[in-house]
Amino acid sequence: MSQKKRHGNKEKDGTLAGLIVAAFGRHYEVATPAGLLQCYTRGKKSSFACGDRVEVVPGGDGQGVIDALTPRHNLLWRSDAFREKLIAANLSHILIVVATEPGFSDLLVSRCIAAAESQDITPIIVLNKADLGERLDASRAQLAPFRALGYEVIEISALQGAAGLRERLAGLHAILVGQSGMGKSTLTNALIPEARAATREISEALDSGKHTTTFARLYALDEPTAAGEQVRKSAGNVEGGWLIDSPGLQVFGLAHLDADELAESFVEFRPLLGQCRFRDCRHEAEPGCALLAALADGRIAPRRFEHYRAIRAEIAEAKRLNPGW
Numbered sequence: 001m002s003q004k005k006r007h008g009n010k011e012k013d014g015t016l017a018g019l020i021v022a023a024f025g026r027h028y029e030v031a032t033p034a035g036l037l038q039c040y041t042r043g044k045k046s047s048f049a050c051g052d053r054v055e056v057v058p059g060g061d062g063q064g065v066i067d068a069l070t071p072r073h074n075l076l077w078r079s080d081a082f083r084e085k086l087i088a089a090n091l092s093h094i095l096i097v098v099a100t101e102p103g104f105s106d107l108l109v110s111r112c113i114a115a116a117e118s119q120d121i122t123p124i125i126v127l128n129k130a131d132l133g134e135r136l137d138a139s140r141a142q143l144a145p146f147r148a149l150g151y152e153v154i155e156i157s158a159l160q161g162a163a164g165l166r167e168r169l170a171g172l173h174a175i176l177v178g179q180s181g182m183g184k185s186t187l188t189n190a191l192i193p194e195a196r197a198a199t200r201e202i203s204e205a206l207d208s209g210k211h212t213t214t215f216a217r218l219y220a221l222d223e224p225t226a227a228g229e230q231v232r233k234s235a236g237n238v239e240g241g242w243l244i245d246s247p248g249l250q251v252f253g254l255a256h257l258d259a260d261e262l263a264e265s266f267v268e269f270r271p272l273l274g275q276c277r278f279r280d281c282r283h284e285a286e287p288g289c290a291l292l293a294a295l296a297d298g299r300i301a302p303r304r305f306e307h308y309r310a311i312r313a314e315i316a317e318a319k320r321l322n323p324g325w
């Protein structure tokens with residue numbers, strides 16, 4: 001919706017343009033020109049995410065009702081056979097946090113990348129705990145296939161302030177995702193001082209086994225001034241860049257993708273798709289398969305092909321369990 005239309009609405013029917021900064025089930029926190037409002041939805045169905053732009057009808061007392069959703073540029077979500085979970089909307093980048101210790105799943109990295117690529121979101125891999133030198137080479141080796149594809153890898157130490165990353169994030173609309181233990185909370189705290197209290201609660205909830213807890217929060221990123229200083233913004237001012245902190249992620253199901261979409265989300269497969277001898281090639285053992293040929297001569301990394309196979313099998317299983325997908 002254009003700026004003009006939005007302002008027109010505001011005058012005409014009293015709605016405010018807002019940005020969802022936190023989603024708790026059916027209750028949302030929305031940043032608006034009138035400040036932060038606690039909002040509800042009208043209907044029974046509530047399917048908004050952090051990063052969604054909405055129209056809000058303010059109701060006094062700092063409350064409001066979400067009236068309409070502005071069309072999304074994209075939506076990051078995950079799903080298994082029976083459930084889907086919206087993660088965040090309108091993202092420019094996804095920061096996939098991994099660490100030198102205690103080891104990370106490169107399959108999970110491929111999953112996050114596939115989810116991002118399928119929605120035109122740019123992935124950046126953040127290798128944390130680079131100060132722990134013993135495992136650094138092994139972690140770099142594990143990330144080599146991603147680096148070879150052109151994915152940006154940024155090495156940091158969240159404990160030492162995550163130097164460099166803050167500048168990289170200026171103006172972006174990004175989300176931090178990662179397995180538990182990668183130092184995501186430490187990183188959020190280093191990047192966004194006001195995040196401190198909230199993240200502790202998330203960790204505790206996850207430790208007690210409540211993995212269904214949904215809690216993501218959007219924080220405005222400070223914009224450096226011409227003089228290079230960071231200026232604190234007032235709460236609710238989310239006009240510039242922002243960062244969404246999401247709960248620790250152990251699984252990232254992609255049941256909502258079909259087989260073709262999954263293959264498309266592996267960027268190295270893209271030039272090869274449509275080149276197989278059989279139109280309906282499943283890239284398993286078919287003669288004349290362009291992907292298998294590329295795997296055999298090293299154009300596709302074996303590890304990435306394993307990831308593709310693993311995710312494809314899981315999607316097939318989800319569709320078998322729930323043919324409605």
Ligand SMILES: Nc1nc2c(ncn2[C@@H]2O[C@H](COP(=O)(O)OP(=O)(O)OP(=O)(O)O)[C@@H](O)[C@H]2O)c(=O)[nH]1
Pocket residue numbers: 128129130131132156157158159160178179180181182183184185186187202203206247248
């Ligand atoms: N050496 C080192 N340790 C770090 C760094 N960042 C985080 N840690 C440590 O790693 C452990 C996990 O950090 P958290 O920030 O709690 O990790 P998390 O990924 O948020 O994990 P959950 O809270 O379980 O989701 C803590 O003991 C941190 O102190 C780092 O850059 N270097």
Ligand SMILES: [Zn+2]
Pocket residue numbers: 276281282283284286288289290291292
């Ligand atoms: Zn094929």
